[in-house]
Amino acid sequence: MERTGKPTINDVARIAGVSKKTVSRVINRSPLLNGDTRAKVEQVISELGYVPNVQARALALRRNFLIGLIHDNPNAQMVMNVQAGMLEAMRDTEFELIVRPIDRGSSTMLEDVRNFLERQRLYGVMFLPPVSENEMVAELCRELGIRYVRMGSATLDASEHMVASNDCDVVTEAVNHLISLGHRRIGLIAGPHGFRSARERRKGFENALEGAGIKLPRSLIADGNYTFETGLAAADRLLDLSPRPTAIFASNDEMAAATLHAARRRGMSVPEDLSIVGFDDTAIASHIWPPLTTVHWPIISMARSAALKLLADFFGDDGNAVEEPSLFPSTLIHRASVAPPREG
Amino acid sequence: MERTGKPTINDVARIAGVSKKTVSRVINRSPLLNGDTRAKVEQVISELGYVPNVQARALALRRNFLIGLIHDNPNAQMVMNVQAGMLEAMRDTEFELIVRPIDRGSSTMLEDVRNFLERQRLYGVMFLPPVSENEMVAELCRELGIRYVRMGSATLDASEHMVASNDCDVVTEAVNHLISLGHRRIGLIAGPHGFRSARERRKGFENALEGAGIKLPRSLIADGNYTFETGLAAADRLLDLSPRPTAIFASNDEMAAATLHAARRRGMSVPEDLSIVGFDDTAIASHIWPPLTTVHWPIISMARSAALKLLADFFGDDGNAVEEPSLFPSTLIHRASVAPPREG
DNA sequence: CACAGGGGTGGTAGCGCGATCAATGGAGTG
DNA sequence: CACTCCATTGATCGCGCTACCACCCCTGTG
Structure with a gap:
């Protein structure tokens, strides 16, 4: 009897004249099943x-088909790219994506994550930086x-x-490129302390200057928070400095875009008066004028691969247990925001 | 006995020396419960x-706590804003957000949505434009x-x-502003056919010109797809036109940013040689230079309100059954991409 | 012809929780 | 002091599905 709503496995079993276990076998594509029975049940199901x-x-399975995405990343484009990559990997599977932003810096952050994970009993979770660090x-x-x-x-x-x-x-590599063009006074807008990515990028910056024997005054390093406002x-x-x-x-890129904004607001030309290099290669990098020379961070591929890793032991049986790569090289993209310095 | 993993309601009941129904009452905050019993059970739970x-x-409840977001919107910032608004409304509730992008234009689009809805049995879903139309x-x-x-x-x-x-x-209103500054040759980059928003915006544009008695040559209307590339x-x-x-x-805004990009690429100054007005007031509008005069579309508020509507009959008992507004006025934001035309 | 073997199928017991309804015990009343 | 009433509590069933194990029947073999 159809009580409130949808038909259940019992309805199917009763109408098809088989046991519900047989229906279950049809649903789960059990191999040991008579073709006629299967056809009849499928008929009733449809x-x-x-x-x-x-x-x-x-x-019943003590397992669900939900993948979680936990993030506290301020960059919308970045989060969307990650979602896109994950959903690409989950396409045509029965897995669904459940999104959970958390409040970075909140004292209950870890508690929140714990509550979420304990309650939802997800199949797997993925963490975006910075919380992933x-x-x-x-x-x-x-x-x-x-x-x-x-x-x-x-790698952590x-x-x-x-x-x-x-x-x-x-x-x-990016900073060496600037140096090779003749730049000597190169400013850094650093990411927030405590972000691994911020430290890595800063280290790469310092390595380049050190390699070229350039002494970096502290004043040429400004702190940002990966947001446009702090970048501004x-x-x-930095632009108030003299020289x-x-x-x-x-x-x-957000902060690079802010740098461009700040420069143009005070009437400077880019790249003639100031060369700018960003990082991420998000949409804004190619949308603004001049388009930004930046580092392409293969975020979509990384997210897709991460999701596939999560699903690996689920689809492992199918034989497509290809080892997903763990390291994704970033590459420098040359666009129009870099030129030799004016007085070289 | 703790078999594989988490303790269950039965474990709590057994250890606390009560029936599991009593535990269930504690969890669901049933009012008719002895204080001591409640305290004891809560003790065991923790x-x-x-x-x-x-x-x-x-x-058991024949109801879950999942809210779906179905979208096929190409604008990442927009989707993130909607997610932010919804999550704001769902904050501190037991509801979670499950995101489902769909493939606009796919012939199986409606089937996909149906499958998703039938399988997940969500508490509620929200639709973003354009699929919402x-x-x-x-x-x-x-x-x-x-x-x-x-x-x-x-309203649909x-x-x-x-x-x-x-x-x-x-x-x-926005176009009237351009007209009042002396503009007569005003171009339109329209949104895709079949989008209600595109039609509305185009109608608003045509109304303004008509109201000012300006005859609009067809050539001044170009079609876009709400993406940067088509906007470009x-x-x-439009800029190839003479005059x-x-x-x-x-x-x-995406297409407005593309317009700015195109203008600057051919050496034009904005707003001196060309005034630009966008729509949405997404992040890019204020990040590029000059910042865009645009229409603020209160997407976050709308999304929050939409989510609250979804949750209304769940929290309706609490007395905070405030009627959520259905109409959100957009407002014109004056920034720096508009000026009187050169030869006025 | 009796019996072993195996593909195909059903019965039934959970999974962890909520809900109905009856039962229990103590306080209040005549 | 017996009885009623109400506040608490528990036994049991059901939600829709999967899993374990037993069972059936048909074929093949000694």
Whole structure:
């Protein structure tokens, strides 16, 4: 009897004249099943418009089909790219994505993550930087016995739990490019303290200057928070310097865009008066004028790969257990925001 | 006995020496419960670290705590803003957000949505434009008996299912502003056919010109797809015209940013050689230089309100059954991309 | 012809929780 | 002091599905 709503497996079994276990076998594509029986059950299923109840299934299987994304990243484009990459990997599977932003800096952050993970009993979770760099969350996942993958700018965990890029080296390459053009006074807009990516990018910057024998005054390093607003303040501080830097490396595109904004607001030309290099290669880098020379961070591929790692032991049986890569090289993209300094 | 993992309600009941129904009462804050019993059970719960199983709960309640977001919007910033607004409304509730992008234009789009809704049995779904403008999806939700709210640029449904803005009028206001500054050759970069928002914005544009007695040559209308790339192509087409338009209204900020990009690429100054007006007031509008005069579309408020509508009959008991507004006025934001035309 | 073997199927017991309804015990009343 | 009443509590069933194990029947073999 159809009580309130959807037909259940019992309805299908009764109408098809088989046991519900047989229906279950049809749903789960059990190999040992008579073809006729299968056809008959499938017939009834489609007539009734029967759809299995995912909650009941999850309860019985003691496992659900939800992948979580935990992030506290201020960059919208970045988060969307990650979602896009993950969803690409999850396409045509029965997995769904559940998104959970958390409040960085909140004292209850770790508690919040714990509550979320304990309540939802997800199949797996993925962590975006910067929260992914927090060793506590990895610890938490291990304690709770939940699959996880972290994204980051340096390897922090075993390869099956980590998808990383090599920010340090590629920043060195970018800054070397500036140096080779003749720049000597190069400013840095650093990312927030405590972010691994910020430290890596800063280290890459310092390595380049050191390699060229350039002594870096502290004043040429300004702190930002990976947001446009903090980037603007940092850029203004650097551009107030006298003499001014002839080039600025911003630790992400948001802050690079802010640097461009600050420069143009005070009537400077880019790249004639100031060369700018960003990091991430998000949409804004190519949308603004002049388009930014920046480091392409393969975030979508990384996210796709991370999601596939999460799903690996689910689809492992199918034989497509290809080892997903863990290290994704970033590459320098030359666009129009860099030129030799005016007085070289 | 703790078999594989988490303690269950039975463990709590056994250890606390009460029935599991009593534990259930504690969890669900039933009022008729002896204080001592409650304290004892809560004690055991915290000692065991017991967390109720959401799947089992969902099965027994025949209802879960998941809100879906279905979208096919190409603008990342927009989608993130919507997620932010929804999550704000869902903060400190037990509801979680599950995100489902769909492939616009795919022939199986409606089937995909149906499968998703039937399988997940969500508490409610929210639709973003443009898919929200598709009457079929609303029909589908009604057929499946699932709560839904649509976001859009014009009222298309009963107010409890709709959160809308008034794009038409505010665009008229924006274009009137251009006209009052002396602009006569004003170009339009329209949104894609079939998008309600695109039609509304275009109508607002045409109303303003008509009101001023300006005859609009077809050539001054270029088609875009709400993406940067199509905006760039459209802007190039308009700027190739002779005589050129002195101002361009782009139907969203992405395309407005592309217009600025196109203008600057050919050495034009903005706003001296070309005034630009956008729509949405997403981050890029204030990040580029010059910052865009644009229409602020209160997307975050709309999304928050939409989510609250979805949750209304869940929290309705608490007395805070405030009627959520359905219409959100957009407002014109004056920034630096608009000036009088050169030869006035 | 009796029996072993195996593909195909059903019965039934959970998974963890909520809900109905009856039962219990103590306080209040005549 | 017996009885009623109300505040608490528990036994049991059901939510929809999967899993373990037993069972059936048909074929093949000694």
